[in-house]
Amino acid sequence: MKRYKCTISYDGAQFFGYQIQPNKRTVQEEIEKALANLHKGLHIRVTASGRTDTKVHAKGQVIHFDSPLSIPIHKWPVALNSILPEDITVVDIKNTDAQFHARFDAVSKEYRYFIYLNKVRDPFKRFYTYHFPYGVDLQEMEEASKLMLGTHDFTSFCSAKTETEDKVRTMKEITLSKENDMLVIRFVGNGFLYNMVRILVGTLLEVGTGRREASSIPAIFERRDRSAAGKTAAPQGLYLWKVDYE
Amino acid sequence: MKRYKCTISYDGAQFFGYQIQPNKRTVQEEIEKALANLHKGLHIRVTASGRTDTKVHAKGQVIHFDSPLSIPIHKWPVALNSILPEDITVVDIKNTDAQFHARFDAVSKEYRYFIYLNKVRDPFKRFYTYHFPYGVDLQEMEEASKLMLGTHDFTSFCSAKTETEDKVRTMKEITLSKENDMLVIRFVGNGFLYNMVRILVGTLLEVGTGRREASSIPAIFERRDRSAAGKTAAPQGLYLWKVDYE
Numbered sequence: 001m002k003r004y005k006c007t008i009s010y011d012g013a014q015f016f017g018y019q020i021q022p023n024k025r026t027v028q029e030e031i032e033k034a035l036a037n038l039h040k041g042l043h044i045r046v047t048a049s050g051r052t053d054t055k056v057h058a059k060g061q062v063i064h065f066d067s068p069l070s071i072p073i074h075k076w077p078v079a080l081n082s083i084l085p086e087d088i089t090v091v092d093i094k095n096t097d098a099q100f101h102a103r104f105d106a107v108s109k110e111y112r113y114f115i116y117l118n119k120v121r122d123p124f125k126r127f128y129t130y131h132f133p134y135g136v137d138l139q140e141m142e143e144a145s146k147l148m149l150g151t152h153d154f155t156s157f158c159s160a161k162t163e164t165e166d167k168v169r170t171m172k173e174i175t176l177s178k179e180n181d182m183l184v185i186r187f188v189g190n191g192f193l194y195n196m197v198r199i200l201v202g203t204l205l206e207v208g209t210g211r212r213e214a215s216s217i218p219a220i221f222e223r224r225d226r227s228a229a230g231k232t233a234a235p236q237g238l239y240l241w242k243v244d245y246e
Numbered sequence: 247m248k249r250y251k252c253t254i255s256y257d258g259a260q261f262f263g264y265q266i267q268p269n270k271r272t273v274q275e276e277i278e279k280a281l282a283n284l285h286k287g288l289h290i291r292v293t294a295s296g297r298t299d300t301k302v303h304a305k306g307q308v309i310h311f312d313s314p315l316s317i318p319i320h321k322w323p324v325a326l327n328s329i330l331p332e333d334i335t336v337v338d339i340k341n342t343d344a345q346f347h348a349r350f351d352a353v354s355k356e357y358r359y360f361i362y363l364n365k366v367r368d369p370f371k372r373f374y375t376y377h378f379p380y381g382v383d384l385q386e387m388e389e390a391s392k393l394m395l396g397t398h399d400f401t402s403f404c405s406a407k408t409e410t411e412d413k414v415r416t417m418k419e420i421t422l423s424k425e426n427d428m429l430v431i432r433f434v435g436n437g438f439l440y441n442m443v444r445i446l447v448g449t450l451l452e453v454g455t456g457r458r459e460a461s462s463i464p465a466i467f468e469r470r471d472r473s474a475a476g477k478t479a480a481p482q483g484l485y486l487w488k489v490d491y492e
Contacts (some may be wrong), residue, residue, distance in 0.1 A: 011369040057370070087369045120323065123257040124303070126332045128370065198337065 001066045001239040004076070005096040006046075012196040013089040014234070018053045027088060029053070030180030031063065034083040039069065043203075049102045049109065049243040050074070050192070057128070060238035061110075064102040100245075108172065108244040111187045111197045114237045115205075118181040129182070131200075133178040136183070136208030138176060144207040145174040145185070147217035148200060157200055158193035167193060174200075180219040187242075196233050203230030247312045250322070251342040252292075257333040258303040259373040259482070265297045266379040273298075273334060280329040285315065295352045295489040296438070301342065301481035305358075306337070307464070308489040346491075354418065354490040357433045357443045360483045361451075364427040375428070376447075376483030380431070382454030384422060391420040391431070393463035394446060401470040403446055404439035405478075413439060422444075432487075437458040441478050449476030 008031070016024035020032070028046060035044040046065040047241065052058055071079060076093040084090065116122060116129040125131070148157075151170040158167060173188040185204065187197055203220070206212045212230070220228045255279070262270035266278070274292060281290040287364045292311040298304055314390040317325060322339040330336065362368060362375040363382065371377070394403075397416040404413060431450065433443055449466070452458045458476065 009369055011372070081367065086367065086372045089367055089369050120337060121327065121332065121335055123255055123333045124336050124374065126257070179403060 001068055001098075003064060003066050003096050003098050003100055005094045005100055005102070006063050006065070006076075006090060007092040008058065008061050008063060009089045010058050010061065012052060012055050014087055015163060017052055017054045018058075019057065021046055027058075027061075030085055030088055034080055035065065035067075037083050037223045038079060039067065041168055042068075043198075044092075044120070047102050049106045052240050053195075053235050055127070055187065056238045056240070057236075058240040060110075060242040061240050062106070062245075064096065064100055066172050097151070102243075105245050106191075106243050107246055108188060108190055109192060109240070110242040110244075112239045112241045113185045113187070113190065113197060113201045113233065114200050114239070115177075115182055115183040115185070116181060116202075130234045132175055132205060134206065137210065138178060138183070138208070140210075140214050141158050141208040142176050144204055144212075144214035145176060147214065153220050154193055154196055154221075155202050156220045156226060156228045157196050157203070158226070159195040159199075160226040163192040164189075164193060169193065169196075197238060198233045198235065199226075199229050199231075201233040201237070205233065206230040249310060249312050249342050249344050249346055250334060251340045251348070252309050252322075252345055254304065254307050254309060255337050255339040256304050256307065257373070258298060258301045258482045260333055261300065263298055263300045263302065264304075264307070265292055273304075273307075275330055276334055278425045280326055281311065281313075283329050284312065284325060288314075295348045295355065296436075296486075298486050299441075299481050301373070302486070303482075304486040306356075306488040307444050307486050308348045308352070309344065310346055313346075322327075348489075351396075351491050352437075352492055354434060354436055354462075354488050355469045355486070356488040356490075357438065357440060358487045359431045359433070359447045359479065359483045360428040360442060360485070361431070361447075362427060363429055373482050376480045377442055378451060380455055382451065383456065383488075384424060384429070384454070387450045387454040388422050388462050390450055390458075390460035390463050391422060393460065393486070394420055398467050399470060400439055400442055400467075402472060402474045403442050403449070404472070405441040405445075406438040406472040410439060415439065415442075424473075443484060444479045444481065445472075445475050447479040449484070451479065452476040 012232045018027045020028045046063045049062045080090045114129040116125050119133045121131050123214045127197045149171050153168050155167045173187045175183045264273045266274045292309045295308045323336045326336045360375040362371050362377045365379045395417050399414050401413045406433050415437045417435045421432045
């Protein structure tokens, strides 16, 4: 058995998220089906760096799996891509040591959230951005984003359904960049809770439209209550961009 | 009754082309349904600059229609977009004189064809570009494209099923531009026949991969036979970009 570290990209529009569920099309199931096909029916379990929700995309999701096959390493992507559906692509596969774990070994993750600001919607962007035509004050949003940096208890900024006990995470970077009508918010942190990026974005948009003050962010953290923060922004604007390991 | 000139954009992925057909989802049907809704059931017929095929996109298709309603002109796009499905957007509506005709008055059209050259497919581009990972010689393609300019009988470069008698058209511009792995071929002409851009692109790609000489183009025109030209390139790379009127 050899262990492989595999980077995949997927268009989340037609998936009920990453994780396998009965009777729903998921990324994990499609990958395990493709691997079973390659292994003549043998079930190969894959482990990802984390889940992504329905309609959420990935540019650089990382998974690991073990295989008894002796396919030369450079042939793995071609072999898998020829079986996988077109909305999942294997970008890279590397040999890794038998202890490597896609989830536990991740030291940092990057998410990007795409917001389309034009007054008129664009049919080509409907599955790939969040259309927000209401006008935003970027300076206010940037000020608020700075108050989200550092180590905090993110209880207010994750779904009330979050099962993880420890909700302390460190946000290393948040950058806002706007090109024409596309605003991209980039989040880099050591870990992210359920719906965390989407709630941070929803809150930033409420600051951007003047419904909250940038200076109100510390008080939201202190409340440790989901209802203190803004709405959960739409899933189709979110991309798991990159997972970093040591 | 007032006549309106309306510019629309649509993602062709989920349409069986522009023109109404029984039991198939088409752009024209969705627009006429939206107009009927706005007119309390009154059927308003729309006329486009021309058809587009299944999976082909439009950034600037132009249609005209007549309406008895007296909606202020700036409210028309909002009114229609709130009814239309998300894969069609009204970009602009203007009042026009009662003689304006979206098809007969068009003096020039621009199409763009998007070719994704990266070796590895991209799940986000599968409905919006043609993936062509085989390597192309751009200089050869450019040379061939120059021989397609001017006034020609395009019989070899249109579907054998084309019903139009007169197959003489004038190609005003063809430009190739490559940014990273995306090659865009832009065609501007006074009129285009059925499948014409896709057959021109298919032929250019055969030149680009060395299966034809650039210098063979004039002989293809002379043959006046569809089988003399290259394959019809895939529909999802094609966009009706712009229609010009006097």
